[in-house]
Amino acid sequence: MIYKKVAKIQEEISAIGIGCWNFGGDWDHPDEQTSIQIIHAAIDAGINLFDVAPVYGWGRSETILGKALKDGQRQKVLIASKCGLLWNDRHETANNLTKASLLQEIDRSLSRLQTDYIDIYQLHWPDHATPIEETVEALETIKKAGKIRYIGLSNFSPRDTEIFMSMTEIHCQQSLYNMLERNTDSYHGIPLEYQTEKEILPMVKKYGQAFLPYSPLFQGLLTGRFTHGRNFSEKDIRNENPKLSGLAFDTYYGATLRLSDICKEIDRPMSELALNWLRQKPEVTSIIGGASSLSQLEKNLHSLSWDIPVPVMAEIDDILKPFENL
Numbered sequence: 372m373i374y375k376k377v378a379k380i381q382e383e384i385s386a387i388g389i390g391c392w393n394f395g396g397d398w399d400h401p402d403e404q405t406s407i408q409i410i411h412a413a414i415d416a417g418i419n420l421f422d423v424a425p426v427y428g429w430g431r432s433e434t435i436l437g438k439a440l441k442d443g444q445r446q447k448v449l450i451a452s453k454c455g456l457l458w459n460d461r462h463e464t465a466n467n468l469t470k471a472s473l474l475q476e477i478d479r480s481l482s483r484l485q486t487d488y489i490d491i492y493q494l495h496w497p498d499h500a501t502p503i504e505e506t507v508e509a510l511e512t513i514k515k516a517g518k519i520r521y522i523g524l525s526n527f528s529p530r531d532t533e534i535f536m537s538m539t540e541i542h543c544q545q546s547l548y549n550m551l552e553r554n555t556d557s558y559h560g561i562p563l564e565y566q567t568e569k570e571i572l573p574m575v576k577k578y579g580q581a582f583l584p585y586s587p588l589f590q591g592l593l594t595g596r597f598t599h600g601r602n603f604s605e606k607d608i609r610n611e612n613p614k615l616s617g618l619a620f621d622t623y624y625g626a627t628l629r630l631s632d633i634c635k636e637i638d639r640p641m642s643e644l645a646l647n648w649l650r651q652k653p654e655v656t657s658i659i660g661g662a663s664s665l666s667q668l669e670k671n672l673h674s675l676s677w678d679i680p681v682p683v684m685a686e687i688d689d690i691l692k693p694f695e696n697l
């Protein structure tokens with residue numbers, strides 16, 4: 372395993388982490404047993420960061436991670452969970468960063484995760500209806516109670532991040548970042564208030580924060596497996612990503628065809644190319660990719676055994692140029 376270290380976090384963090392969203396059942400697979408096997412195999416390979424959220428699978432991803440980590444595995448890893456996205460019986464979500472809600476949410480997460488503390492507690496999305504002061508007060512209360520160790524922000528504008536940082540210590544940031552979504556302005560149709568490469572990366576570098584790029588494989592598109600005919604099952608959350616259908620898809624898909632030529636040239640799978648492109652950026656701490664089988668995990672770990680050669684990086688830059696601001 373390759374580990375990375377940032378000033379704001381005491382532990383070294385594995386360059387590859389695991390994103391646990393798909394374990395909760397919002398995607399086509401995997402089942403619970405396979406998810407637990409993936410988590411155990413990841414720990415055996417030296418992965419020590421697991422990113423999760425209450426809303427993933429409506430509590431199920433946290434529950435599965437909790438089951439997998441009991442019996443002696445908990446102290447080997449950092450759990451990065453989140454708060455601020457609530458859901459109702461119809462699975463409609465709402466942003467809520469009020470103090471009262473956060474004080475309840477943390478205890479529900481701890482119970483599902485079967486642990487006394489969460490290592491990195493991230494505000495999942497902004498809630499502009501709640502004053503930042505109130506949210507910070509809640510986080511400080513939770514931290515003083517020993518229930519969280521580090522605080523992270525996900526999907527926040529640079530301006531709001533600076534305001535948070537003037538009131539409390541922010542140790543980590545998480546935002547959408549992959550080869551084809553570098554400064555993009557939307558995620559699943561939700562407008563983003565930041566540009567990752569232009570705004571978030573310089574900030575994490577300046578302040579010594581950890582940075583976790585989400586959707587590193589563009590939900591699977593950057594593995595070269597998707598084709599025009601690809602349809603997800605009815606329940607798969609990826610149906611709700613407008614970039615994976617219609618005209619938008621054609622644009623991104625065209626780039627993957629050009630990337631696949633490079634992959635043939637260097638005889639490496641596109642998934643590894645996409646992961647290494649991220650890993651070779653100094654600001655990227657841990658790539659929280661999802662894996663839905665042991666063989667995917669194995670392939671993703673294999674990316675650690677090589678680096679993208681400089682001349683190939685130049686060819687990639689050329690392909691990615693039109694996507695710098697898309």
Ligand SMILES: NC(=O)c1ccc[n+]([C@@H]2O[C@H](COP(=O)([O-])OP(=O)(O)OC[C@H]3O[C@@H](n4cnc5c(N)ncnc54)[C@H](OP(=O)(O)O)[C@@H]3O)[C@@H](O)[C@H]2O)c1
Binds near residue numbers: 584590660661666
């Ligand atoms: N903070 C936020 O707002 C936010 C938003 C989104 C995600 N996230 C975090 O980021 C994590 C990862 O992002 P993501 O879930 O969007 O997905 P992703 O990591 O971009 O893609 C994961 C998918 O790629 C495919 N895949 C993975 N390895 C592969 C391999 N070696 N070969 C072929 N296919 C492979 C699998 O698809 P199949 O299942 O089809 O096999 C897998 O489910 C999430 O789990 C979550 O923790 C955070």
